[in-house]
Amino acid sequence: MRDHQGSLTRRGFLRAAAGAGALATTAGELLAQAAPATAPGTMANEDVKAGKAPTMEWHSERPLTGSVPAHEHDFEVTPSQRMFVRNNHTTPLIDINGHRLALKGLVDKELSFSVFELAKEFKTVSIHGMLECAGSGRSGYQPRASGTPWLPTGGMGCPKWGGVRLRDLLQAAGLKPGAAHVAGQGGDPGAVATAAPVIRSVPMKKAMDEDTLVAWAMNDAPLPFVHGYPLRLVVPGWVGSASTKWLHTLTVLDAPFKGTFMDSSYRIPRFPVEPGTKMPPDAVSTEAWPVKSMITFPAPNARFKPGEAIAVRGKAWVGEGSVDRVEVSVDEGKTWRPAQLAKGSGRHAWRSFTYEHKAEAPGYVTFLARAWDDRGNAQPALPAWNPLGYFWNAWHRVGVVVAA
Amino acid sequence: MRPELWLCAALLAGAAQAEEKLISGPGSTLTENKCRICHELKHIQRAQLSPGEWADNLKNMKERGTPMDEAEMAVIQRYLSTYYNRAQAAPPPSPDTLAGGGDDPVQKLLNAHACVGCHAPDKRVVGPSFREVAAKYAGDAGAAARLAAKVRAGGVGNWGQVPMPPNPGIPDADLQAMVGWVLGNK
Numbered sequence: 223m224r225d226h227q228g229s230l231t232r233r234g235f236l237r238a239a240a241g242a243g244a245l246a247t248t249a250g251e252l253l254a255q256a257a258p259a260t261a262p263g264t265m266a267n268e269d270v271k272a273g274k275a276p277t278m279e280w281h282s283e284r285p286l287t288g289s290v291p292a293h294e295h296d297f298e299v300t301p302s303q304r305m306f307v308r309n310n311h312t313t314p315l316i317d318i319n320g321h322r323l324a325l326k327g328l329v330d331k332e333l334s335f336s337v338f339e340l341a342k343e344f345k346t347v348s349i350h351g352m353l354e355c356a357g358s359g360r361s362g363y364q365p366r367a368s369g370t371p372w373l374p375t376g377g378m379g380c381p382k383w384g385g386v387r388l389r390d391l392l393q394a395a396g397l398k399p400g401a402a403h404v405a406g407q408g409g410d411p412g413a414v415a416t417a418a419p420v421i422r423s424v425p426m427k428k429a430m431d432e433d434t435l436v437a438w439a440m441n442d443a444p445l446p447f448v449h450g451y452p453l454r455l456v457v458p459g460w461v462g463s464a465s466t467k468w469l470h471t472l473t474v475l476d477a478p479f480k481g482t483f484m485d486s487s488y489r490i491p492r493f494p495v496e497p498g499t500k501m502p503p504d505a506v507s508t509e510a511w512p513v514k515s516m517i518t519f520p521a522p523n524a525r526f527k528p529g530e531a532i533a534v535r536g537k538a539w540v541g542e543g544s545v546d547r548v549e550v551s552v553d554e555g556k557t558w559r560p561a562q563l564a565k566g567s568g569r570h571a572w573r574s575f576t577y578e579h580k581a582e583a584p585g586y587v588t589f590l591a592r593a594w595d596d597r598g599n600a601q602p603a604l605p606a607w608n609p610l611g612y613f614w615n616a617w618h619r620v621g622v623v624v625a626a
Numbered sequence: 627m628r629p630e631l632w633l634c635a636a637l638l639a640g641a642a643q644a645e646e647k648l649i650s651g652p653g654s655t656l657t658e659n660k661c662r663i664c665h666e667l668k669h670i671q672r673a674q675l676s677p678g679e680w681a682d683n684l685k686n687m688k689e690r691g692t693p694m695d696e697a698e699m700a701v702i703q704r705y706l707s708t709y710y711n712r713a714q715a716a717p718p719p720s721p722d723t724l725a726g727g728g729d730d731p732v733q734k735l736l737n738a739h740a741c742v743g744c745h746a747p748d749k750r751v752v753g754p755s756f757r758e759v760a761a762k763y764a765g766d767a768g769a770a771a772r773l774a775a776k777v778r779a780g781g782v783g784n785w786g787q788v789p790m791p792p793n794p795g796i797p798d799a800d801l802q803a804m805v806g807w808v809l810g811n812k
Contacts (some may be wrong), residue, residue: 264782264789284665311664312789365712368673368683413664413788414752417691482689486682498712500678609679 249622262328264411265313269450275303281370285309286448288399289358289376292618293521294445296535298567298574299350300379304442305464306369307448308355308377310420311410314468318452323436327405327474330396335440337452344386344394350571351432351458352539353465354378356508359614367611375516375618380539380572383456384439388472389430399473402431405479406455406466422488423479424457424464428509432449433458433570436469441493458570459541461490461508478507490613496605501609510541513601514615515548515575515593524622535622538563538593539572550577551590555603555617558592581624588621649716653705655725659743660694660702661687663752675710677703690791693751732807735800739793747811760811774805 239471255567267286271278280288282295289306297304318337325333335343357369358377370377388404405423412418428434435456440443450467457464463483478484526532538545545566549558561575581587594600601615629645654719661670675683684703687709688694694702709716727733736742741761743745744752745759754762763769778801796804 266789282666284667344775368669368675368679370669371672411788412691414691414693415750417664418689482686486686486689498676500676500682568760609682 224523226364228378238294263315265315265447267313269620270313273303273338273446273448275309276302278304278307279373279376281372281376285311286313287370287372289372289378292375292516292518292536292620295375295379295516295529295537296518297408299441300381302381302446302449305353305381305440305449306355306358306377306529308462309410309448311412311417313448314410316409316452316468321325321452321470323389323453323470323472325395325472325474327472328398328401329474330398331393333395335391340386340391340436340453341438344390346383346384346386347435348382348439349456349458350380350382350568350569351433351434351456352378352380352511352541352572353456353458354460354511354514355611356461356463357610358462359616360611362614363607363611365607367609369611370616377462380443380537382439383435383437383458385435385437385456386440387432388434388436388455389432389435390476391472392429395474399588400476401474402426403474403475403478405473406464406469407471407473408450408454408466409468409470416459418482419603420466421479421481422463422466422483423473423475424460425478426510428457428460428464433568436472455535459539460510461488473514485592487610488612489610490608495608497607499609508612511539512605512613512615513540513545513593513595513599514538515545515591515601516618517589517591517620520620520622521544526622526624528581528584528624530581530624532581532587534561534579534589534620536561536575536577536591536618537572538575538591540593540595540599541570544569544596545573546594546596548575548591548593549594550579551617552579552587554588555590561591581622586621587624588619590618590619591616636776645667649709650719650722651702651705651709651717652722652724653722654709654722655737657702657705659737659740660692660698662740662743664694670710674687674710675706677707677711679707680710702806722736732803735804736807739796739800741804744790752788753790756808756811758785760809763809769809770802770805773809774801777801777805 267283275290277290277294278288286307286309290304321337323335355377358372360367360369360375361371403423403425405421407419407421410420416437437456438453440449445454453467453469455466484507488508489501490508491502491505495502515536517534517536519535538548548561548563550561551558561577564574592601601617604616605614648658648667680703684699725737727737745756747756749755777793780790782789
């Protein structure tokens with residue numbers, strides 16, 4: 223098997239990071255050790271996959287997309303090996319030593335930082351936060367939309383992220399009157415010279431949120447190449463595309479960025495539309511994920527004995543606000559009973575839930591999970607169809623076999 | 627990943643690339659060659675859209691940088707709305723009467739093996755033009771064998787950082803014919 227130029231260094235680094243413990247204070251030094259030894263280029267898909275769990279399901283090679291199913295998400299903190307992959311183009315290999323982040327636009331003074339300067343000049347923080355592709359679950363919609371056919375439970379994860387707060391950078395630069403949006407631009411090269419740069423913008427309120435980061439670490443290690451090394455935005459709870467990977471430029475704007483990744487993609491009708499129709503002209507940009515949950519144990523069609531207690535486990539999350547409760551039904555939604563909901567480890571982290579069910583007679587038992595948020599929104603039996611197949615958050619369903 | 631799994635995945639990827647084809651019909655070659663520059667054709671095969679959604683989709687792809695002009699877009703729009711339309715069954719496959727190069731046998735091969743999605747005779751599309759390739763190998767006695775090996779294996783670095791995918795499935799005779807023609811493009 224081909225060994226990637228960075229992987230030996232990376233393995234050495236991971237050992238160092240495990241021993242070093244606290245990421246935030248030592249990140250600057252550790253990052254230097256992880257720098258690729260040779261010239262920048264593009265990482266082959268095989269090399270990306272070699273760093274991922276064998277249970278990843280790859281939905282597309284070009285661009286590379288993959289995720290693990292729900293029952294492989296039974297972790298409090300999503301291991302990097304199980305974090306979903308969704309590229310627009312190829313996976314760039316960027317040399318951290320030469321990489322800079324520019325901050326420009328409606329600011330009093332334009333700034334530019336190396337990754338090491340960011341770590342040195344600003345308070346380093348670590349959060350536990352959700353990222354989920356806007357199209358996560360798209361394959362549940364009928365009629366089908368174009369785009370990655372994510373499984374109903376693929377395309378999300380909740381790892382730990384380390385870096386600096388975007389708001390600290392913005393405050394250091396000083397916002398000019400009218401500053402309303404912050405656009406992130408990533409350095410993934412397209413297949414053609416005419417390829418549009420991947421640029422998305424977020425409103426100032428979200429940019430100033432204390433959990434919105436310019437991050438260089440994932441799970442106490444440098445970002446894996448495919449997850450944005452050496453620098454990315456982390457806009458937790460919002461559609462994944464807001465969290466620009468391979469970040470090199472931040473631009474403060476007086477309005478949402480105008481470009482294909484804002485105006486033609488990542489849009490959703492303001493009100494439900496007839497399934498199969500075109501995007502209406504008054505569509506809006508996708509932002510925070512609606513409330514959602516999934517069952518991570520048992521796996522579909524797992525076997526249990528009659529009389530056995532089945533400890534159903536899962537995760538629940540919402541992009542804005544908080545999860546209020548999770549309910550489980552074993553009678554196809556006729557009745558719902560409360561699950562035990564654990565405390566979360568952050569405003570944008572998913573929360574674990576458990577529900578105990580005693581398997582009585584032999585047969586097939588179907589568990590349905592439904593989460594509610596603190597604004598009275600519940601997951602629907604089927605979410606409203608939309609032309610690009612975003613925001614799938616239907617009740618999650620897992621059936622198991624009870625047999626002697 | 628264990629080495630045997632990696633090998634298995636690599637073989638599957640190669641096989642999928644060799645077999646990736648849309649339903650043959652007027653415009654299928656152009657559609658394959660333009661869309662395949664950035665993504666797999668299964669994104670088309672598994673999406674059954676309405677003509678209006680295809681129009682939105684093509685507009686989006688043009689914005690994202692697909693190198694295609696208005697006339698080419700119109701051909702692709704008509705093709706997709708005919709063969710991948712959820713409201714009507716696709717007609718039976720028929721020859722692609724709109725394929726570039728007419729009846730020229732080498733042009734047919736370049737179309738069939740998707741070379742022209744990324745390469746043109748005299749301008750850069752994604753990869754180098756055929757003329758640039760011919761110039762690079764001019765006067766090199768072993769050029770045909772080395773270029774053929776390169777087409778088979780794919781690679782990156784000679785012409786920039788956009789990789790050329792491997793092409794394990796091209797029959798030897800086709801490859802020789804195409805390589806000979808490309809090297810003659812001076």
